[in-house]
Amino acid sequence: MSTQAYWGRWRDRAQVERQLAGAWRVVGAYDRAGAMVGFARAVSDGVALAYLADVFVVERARGHGLGKSLVQAMIEDGPGADFRWMLHTADAHGLYHRFGFTEPDTTYLERPGKHTRNDESAGESVSGS
Structure with missing residues (x-):
């Protein structure tokens, strides 16, 4: 992830571990070899x-279809099925539209983080979702 995903290249292992420790939910998919x-x-x-x-x-x-299965497991099949979900992504918009994600309305405001401002690599399709 740290070398392939445009949104994760700036993170080191310790930062990813902190993100995982603070996550509400994590979903993983594994091949037959584990x-x-x-x-x-x-x-x-x-x-x-x-x-x-x-x-x-x-x-x-x-x-x-693994990306679809991951999103399905996370937002539809989990404890947050009735929640309001948010997402930022530069790719796979079609996947997320299938799960009801749309562009924000006029009530939505945000302050971008340092790593998302002027990100020249945004838009690279690496999520495979």
Whole structure:
């Protein structure tokens, strides 16, 4: 993830471990040999609001619906099925539209983080979702 996903290249292992430790929910997908081939993380208040983050499928496992299965497991089949979900992504918009994600309305405001401002690598399609 740290070398392939445009949104994770700036993170080191310790930062990813902190993100995992603070996650509300993590969903992983594994091949028959037990190697992780897909991953998704969410943060939430546990009551009404959640943010879908870091959906990633390794290149060799892409094209088989794994991204769809990860998102399904995270937002539809989990404890946050009735939550308001948020997401930022430069790719795979069609996947997320299938799960009801749309562009924000006029009530939505945000302050971008340092790593998302003027990100020249945004838009690279590496999530495989």
